Amino acid sequence: MAGHSKWANIRHRKGAQDARRGKIFTKLIKEITVAVKSGGPDADTNPRLRLALQNARGQNMPKDNIERAIKKASGEDGTEYVETTFEGYGPDGIAVFVECATDNNTRTVGNVRSYFKKFGGNLGKDGCLEFVFDRKGIFSLDQGELNEDDFTMEMIDGGAEEVEFEDETVTVTTAMEDFGSLQKKLQEIDIEPKEAGLQRIPLTMKDIDHDTFETFSKLIDALEDDDDVQKVYHNVEFNEEFMSGE
Numbered sequence: 735m736a737g738h739s740k741w742a743n744i745r746h747r748k749g750a751q752d753a754r755r756g757k758i759f760t761k762l763i764k765e766i767t768v769a770v771k772s773g774g775p776d777a778d779t780n781p782r783l784r785l786a787l788q789n790a791r792g793q794n795m796p797k798d799n800i801e802r803a804i805k806k807a808s809g810e811d812g813t814e815y816v817e818t819t820f821e822g823y824g825p826d827g828i829a830v831f832v833e834c835a836t837d838n839n840t841r842t843v844g845n846v847r848s849y850f851k852k853f854g855g856n857l858g859k860d861g862c863l864e865f866v867f868d869r870k871g872i873f874s875l876d877q878g879e880l881n882e883d884d885f886t887m888e889m890i891d892g893g894a895e896e897v898e899f900e901d902e903t904v905t906v907t908t909a910m911e912d913f914g915s916l917q918k919k920l921q922e923i924d925i926e927p928k929e930a931g932l933q934r935i936p937l938t939m940k941d942i943d944h945d946t947f948e949t950f951s952k953l954i955d956a957l958e959d960d961d962d963v964q965k966v967y968h969n970v971e972f973n974e975e976f977m978s979g980e
Contacts, residue, residue, distance in 0.1 A: 761964055762790045763803045764835050768815050770807035781914070785930060792874075792928035813837050820846050821863040825854035825949045826942055829866045829969045831934050836962040845960055853953035866969060867934035870895075871913030873906040873920065874929040880904060892919030903928075907935075936969035 765786045773780035777787055783804075790800050806812050816839055820832040830850075836842040847857050877899060885904070886897040893912035898905045908916045910932055920927065942950065950970060957966045 757959065757961075758793055759795055759799065760961055762786065762793060762795055763799070764815060764961075765964065766790065766800065766803045767807040767812060768817065768835055770804055771812065771814065775804050775808045785917075788926060789929050789931065791926070792930075818842065819860075820857055821860060822850050822857040823855050824850070824953050824968070826940075826946045828855070828940055828942065828946075828950055829863050829936065830855065830953070830957075831863055831867055831967040832957055832963055833965040833967075834962045835964050838962075842960075842962040845962065846957070849953055849956040849960075853949050853956065855953060866936060866938070867967060868937055869910045869932050870935045871908040871910060871916060872929075872931065872933045872935075873908075873916065873927045875904045875906070875925060875927045877902045877904050888919065888923060889916065892916045933965070934967040936967070938969065939971035940969050941971050 766783065769780060769783035769786045773782055775783070777784040787800060815835040815837055818834050818836065818839060820834070820843075822830050822832075824830045832846060834842050834846070850856055882899050886894075889897045889906050892908075893915045894906050894908050896905075896907040898907075906916065913932060917930065947970075950968075954966055954968065957963050
């Protein structure tokens with residue numbers, strides 16, 4: 735799990751440094767759109783929309799942007815997105831799982847395949863990474879004034895498997911089937927996460943050398959820069975020296 739939370743922290747820092755706020759908002763608006771199309775515009779009766787709005791607020795998306803996205807998705811002319819996934823291997827056999835939401839699947843397939851090919855990888859068959867990743871509920875919160883011992887006990891009571899305090903951030907992990915109960919627990923104690931959702935957590939991590947890391951990072955950047963790509967998962971064990979450029 736340390737590999738996951740470390741990468742999550744690196745991603746957040748990198749995102750801030752690269753000023754990718756617009757890209758983040760694009761992906762959040764798309765998730766709001768998919769949620770509205772699948773379950774309606776009322777967050778009280780649409781759990782997926784409620785979660786999407788929570789994540790949008792966690793990224794400080796302006797209220798006007800959120801309301802506009804809901805209104806547009808509620809109309810008959812709102813864009814229809816199809817959710818699709820890709821499984822493949824990056825350089826040196828790194829496992830990479832990609833989740834997309836697209837209005838043009840042909841474009842998305844072509845783009846994703848080209849990224850893998852350009853950076854030393856290839857797409858695999860659906861299900862080829864079935865035993866590489868496990869789906870878990872992940873909640874990311876600001877540490878703030880939380881008491882580590884008391885909060886950890888509260889989360890365990892709510893169904894958490896692990897609670898990790900690191901770099902002013904708290905990461906709470908739960909089994910997929912306990913995601914809803916832990917979300918309810920956080921609501922009961924009036925805490926709203928910065929980010930929450932089901933994520934694919936690698937069961938085993940892979941060590942790579944510096945040259946492979948450089949190529950792999952370019953693959954991840956290309957995927958995350960694509961507007962059709964919502965989330966990217968991998969099983970790389972990060973070396974802090976690589977991140978610092980040493």
